[in-house]
Amino acid sequence: MSALGVEVGGLALKNPVLTASGTFGYGLEYDDFFDVAELGGICTKGLSLEPRLGNPPVRVCETPSGMLNAIGLANVGVERFCVDKLPVLRARGVTVIANIFASSVEGFVAITERLEAEAGVHAVELNVSCPNVTHGGIEFGRDPKLAAQVTAAVRRATRRPVWVKMSPEAGDLAAVARACEDAGADALTAINTIRGMAIDPETRSVRLANRTGGFSGPALRPVALRIVWDLVSAVKIPVVAIGGIGTARDALEFLLAGASAVQVGTASFVDPLAAKKVVEGLARYCEAQGVSVRELIGGVRSP
Amino acid sequence: MSSPPPKPAPPPRRAFTAPLLRRESIGESYHVLSFDLPKGLIAQAGQFVMVHGQEWGQAPLLPRPMSLLTSGTAPSLLIKVVGEGTRRLARANPGERFQLLGPLGRGWRPLSPGKRALLVAGGVGVAPLLYLARELVAQGRRPVVVYGGRSAQDLPLDDELARVAELHVTTEDGSRGRRGRVLVALEELLTSDVEVYTCGPERMMAAVAERCREAGVPCEVSLETPMACGYGVCLGCAFKTTEGGYAYACVEGPCVTAERVDFTQHAAVGKAQGVAP
CATH class of the missing domain: 2.40.30.10 (Translation factors)
Structure with a gap:
């Protein structure tokens, strides 16, 4: 394994840099910019059993060092993903983490079973924490029992690693995390966006048509780091960090806190090459410090 | 058509x-x-x-x-x-x-053979239309332009436009050109041999598109929507389409045929949600 290689719950990654679901399309939008197979992997746009149109506009707005989104999980559906997108990703040797969501346990299982029929999916990431949909979003991720039910059901439906994406809004996140671990999750992803809102005083209107949206970007990073830090000691399975990571320095914070890999999210909107630059920055850091990424994980020193 | x-x-x-x-x-x-x-x-x-x-x-x-x-x-x-x-x-x-x-994104559609271009600009929306006007002139197809603003101060690059096009100016306060909005100048120019290209405030484009529809004249609009990425992954720039559902202004637009855009839905978002005071 190279200095950048890591292992996340049985899945070997060439480097610890993934792209976050909902911020990187299906990975095929980058043809003009770079070869996404250079990344540790990509987490797909959240896939549902049927295609979804998403929420009415306005769907995004900027906030200080961050943004709000209320896309509403618009996606092509698992069938079209398997037919149109996955074969291309497979042919290019991209490590694919399929992010999936449903409004019922049965729905999660059905999507997983459809993916199981295809080669080229390396792990399944369960979105039990979307803040922007009425059903099947965040409520699964708030309740340890529900989260465990979904995890266990998907665990039985696939041979592949199962990751569960945590909501920062669960009351007792450690309890949800342990419930997922006990139900057979191979890794946890933390954190999804936090719900926020913005109002325009000129028009006296809420800025997003959905009123509230998921808050992301660098402003979120200290909160995400604290939660990842807590989770790392709450469970034995690996934690994949997400929340305001846009540079190698940001990634290093999370690796040092104990994350086994990181996901670049909102930063890809600012610069489509952001994730690639994180990989390059980590390579330079490891070279300069004479360390491997694996040696850095959890290596933060106490004050 | x-x-x-x-x-x-x-x-x-x-x-x-x-x-x-x-x-x-x-x-x-x-x-x-x-x-x-x-x-x-x-x-x-x-x-x-x-x-x-x-x-x-x-x-x-x-x-x-x-x-x-x-x-x-x-x-x-x-x-x-x-x-x-x-x-x-x-x-x-x-x-x-x-x-x-x-x-x-996608630029303006080409002008059909034998047709004349009628460009309708509102304020800062002039930018992609001046680009188009210069390109048309280079092809020997000098366009007609209607350029509207609130006042004479809201007509940036009007001198540049005048150099490459037959320019008709409107201002709401009457400080330059004809008093009123672009529609007052559009009426007599909207003949059956023109194709319209418009960029400006959404309400202006909706009104221009509606007049073109009535006149049976093709109309291409350049949409402005909030967006985070610009290349098709954030899905923030959705606009409601007349065929139902949404399309994304950053990849299918910003220039799209007006027939595809459901302006009624689009402009009514705030009101429909009941969030305006």
Whole structure:
């Protein structure tokens, strides 16, 4: 394994840099910019059993060092993903983490079973924490029992690693995390966006048509780091960090806190090459410090 | 109405960094920024770029979508100050470095053989239309332009337009040209041998599109929507389509045929949600 290689719950990654679901399309939008197979992997746009149109506009707005989104999980559906997108990703040797969501346990299982029929999916990431949909979003991720039910059901439906994406809004996140671990999750992803809102005083209107949206970007990073830090000691399975990571320095914070890999999210909107630059920055850091990424994980020193 | 020729495939998209070459102010609110890009930006009229100042750091976080005014080795943008991002652009000095991502989206559809172009611009929406007008003139097809603004101060680059087109100006306060909105000048120009291209405030474009529909004249609009990425992944720039569902302005637009855009839905979002006071 190279200095950048890591292992996340049985899945070997060439480097610890993934792209976050909902911020990187299906990975095929980058043809003009770079070869996404250079990344540790990509987490797909959240896939549902049927295609979804998403929420009415306005769907995004900027906030200080961050943004709000209320896309509403618009996606092509698992069938079209398997037919149109996955074969291309497979042919290019991209490590694919399929992010999936449903409004019922049965729905999660059905999507997983459809993916199981295809080669080229390396792990399944369960979105039990979307803040922007009425059903099947965040409520699964708030309740340890529900989260465990979904995890266990998907665990039985696939041979592949199962990751569960945590909501920062669960009351007792450690309890949800342990419930997922006990139900057979191979890794946890933390954190999804936090719900926020913005109002325009000129028009006296809420800025997003959905009123509230998921808050992301660098402003979120200290909160995400604290939660990842807590989770790392709450469970034995690996934690994949997400929340305001846009540079190698940001990634290093999370690796040092104990994350086994990181996901670049909102930063890809600012610069489509952001994730690639994180990989390059980590390579330079490891070279300069004479360390491997694996040696850095959890290596933060106490004050 | 015969269908106009299809749009040519857009050129590849690139991420560039480039220093600001020049900033020319037009009155208090408008600025033309040109960038030094020896490699050259190959684009089509109506395409846009995402622009972000390298000195901005993380605030403003997101790049700003801007229609190209010109492309080539000194691509330029017309800026109207409306918020923090455009304020920073309006203050930028030559040498300051920017990230330019582009060219993005789909430009204007080609003018059909035997037709004349009628361009309808509102304020800062003039940028992609001036680009188009210059291109049409280069093809020997001088366009007619209706250019409207609130007052004489809201008609940036009107002199540039006058150089390449037959220009009709309207202002709401009557300080230049005919008093009123663009529709007052549009009426007599909307003959059966024209094709309309429009960019400006959404309500203006909706009104122009409606008049064109009544007159049986093809109309292409350039949409402005909030967006984070500009290249098809954030899905923030959804617009409601007449066929049902949403399309994304950054990849299917910003220039689209007016028939596809459900302006009633689009403009009514705030009201429909019951969130306006």
